Amino acid sequence: MAPVTNARVLFNAIPKGTGFCVITHTLLTSAGRLDFPVPGETTVYDTKQKIDLAGVPLNGGFLIMTLPPFTLGEPIVGFGIGVVMRSDKPEVAAGKYVYGTIPHQQYSIIPDMKDLILIEKDPKLPWTVFVGAAGMPGKTAFMGWKEFSHAKKGETAFITAGAGPVGSMVIQLAKRSGLKVIASAGSDEKINFIKEIGADVVFNYKTMDTREVLEREGPIDIYWDNVGGDTLDAALEHANVYGRFIECGMISGYNTGQQGIKLKSVQNLNQTFSKSLTIYGLLVFRLQSKYDEEFYKVIPPALAAGELKYKEDVSTGLERVGDVILGVQKGENKGKTVVVVAEESV
Ligand SMILES: NC(=O)c1ccc[n+]([C@@H]2O[C@H](COP(=O)([O-])OP(=O)(O)OC[C@H]3O[C@@H](n4cnc5c(N)ncnc54)[C@H](OP(=O)(O)O)[C@@H]3O)[C@@H](O)[C@H]2O)c1
Structure with a gap:
């Protein structure tokens, strides 16, 4: 050949x-x-x-x-x-x-x-889903939520970048855990999608003030952070006592060099002790050996049945x-x- x-x-x-x-x-x-x-x-x-x-x-x-x-x-x-x-x-x-x-x-x-x-293909799902909701982003959401959320029915969660593959899965898992969900995204189309998948309070962070929304709808027990920066600071300000912060990503800093210790916009770290907050750093690779089997048993069938949306x-x-x-x-x-x-x- x-x-x-x-x-x-x-x-x-x-x-x-x-x-x-x-x-x-x-x-x-x-x-x-x-x-x-x-x-x-x-x-x-x-x-x-x-x-x-x-x-x-x-x-x-x-x-x-x-x-x-x-x-x-x-x-x-x-x-x-x-x-x-x-x-x-x-x-x-x-x-x-x-x-x-x-x-x-x-x-x-x-x-x-x-x-x-x-991996095995589910005949009801296209291959594309196996790199998204049934792949690494879906695993990030599923495994991070299981390991770190310690969710209790009736609590409030705030989820950023809610329309993406990670955020949209977290929203649905949080609703399944019986939580009130506040979720943000950057366009009206994305806002409609996160409402459709069950978020209770949705807002476009580009046109609405995150602090105002959290003041009205919080305090928040779980913050799923996909963006970092000033939004993380707002979440610290409006966290409940014993709140859990799941640090999944900081996309607002990926193109500005404002990651890690250079996150000058985070001013409210004193809230961690005054509210007894717990901050978890999530890296999906560290959780895969623990949850991979359960993930493939639960998530692709739920996606194929339309019980979870993507x-x-x-x-x-x-x-x-x-x-x-x-x-x-x-x-x-x-x-x-x-x-x-x-x-x-x-
Ligand atoms: N820790 C881990 O193991 C792990 C694994 C996978 C992914 N992640 C992280 O999880 C996060 C979500 O990943 P994904 O694949 O689901 O991403 P995604 O939603 O498909 O894409 C990223 C979204 O972030 C939003 N965004 C971009 N710049 C922003 C800014 N300056 N402020 C606020 N939002 C901004 C945009 O949505 P809007 O239009 O809504 O702004 C963009 O569509 C990312 O931070 C990623 O790095 C972490």
Whole structure:
């Protein structure tokens, strides 16, 4: 068989700014100031590499073709699903599906299962769902909620970035736990969606004052933080005694370098002792071994039955990756952002 093109998205340059640079689980960040990525400059779609699918040595690993989805966030690798085409490993036979961190390219030789798990498709759900509500973001919500919320019926939760794959799942889990849910998002369309999935109090944080809403509807027992910055400060101000803060993400600082100790906008940390608050740092990878089995037993069937809702924003073609990453960072995505790389029949 003649070699075929192996299209890739390369991380070509750090978005402008200074300071050392780290790659987090989600986005490129830096100790200095960073600008937004520039598709075609910071990330480049490349079609120069060729691969001989029948003959390329596997060296004890296996060859996968990347299937529909790539969940976005990371420049070089992201969460994706692959179908095994050839394999030197009997336990990862051709035709099986793997999910986990996969390079942004059409075909990859993977040495081992260290960053992957085998998954089965639910015939009622498209593959795209398995990188969203039934994938890493859904796991983040499910596992973080189980481990850290200590939710009690009648309590109040506040959830930011409520229309995204993490936030929308948390809203539904909080409602299932019998809580009053306050949720925010950045557009009217997103607000309608979070109302539809059950949030009791919804608001557009761009047009309404978060502190005013929390003053009226709080105090809050659980704050699920996806954004950090001044919103975290407002949540500290309006927390109830013994409140729990689940620190899941700080997207408001991803492109400004205002993460971690540089979060100058957080002034209310004294509330942690005066209200006996507990702050949990959530990283989904640390909870997977504990909850993966339960997650796959509970969540995909509930999604397939329509008991849990999800929203996706699907783009087609690996060459779209750069634009799509930028869209997420600017809040332009309308749901879980997924890039379809190839259909299964290809
Ligand atoms: N800890 C973990 O293990 C883990 C795992 C996965 C994800 N995460 C984090 O969870 C959060 C949500 O992830 P996701 O995949 O569900 O994201 P997402 O909702 O698909 O996309 C991010 C959303 O954040 C909002 N946003 C962007 N800039 C903002 C700003 N300056 N202030 C407030 N909101 C802003 C935008 O929505 P609006 O239009 O509503 O502003 C944007 O659509 C992110 O912070 C992510 O890094 C953490």
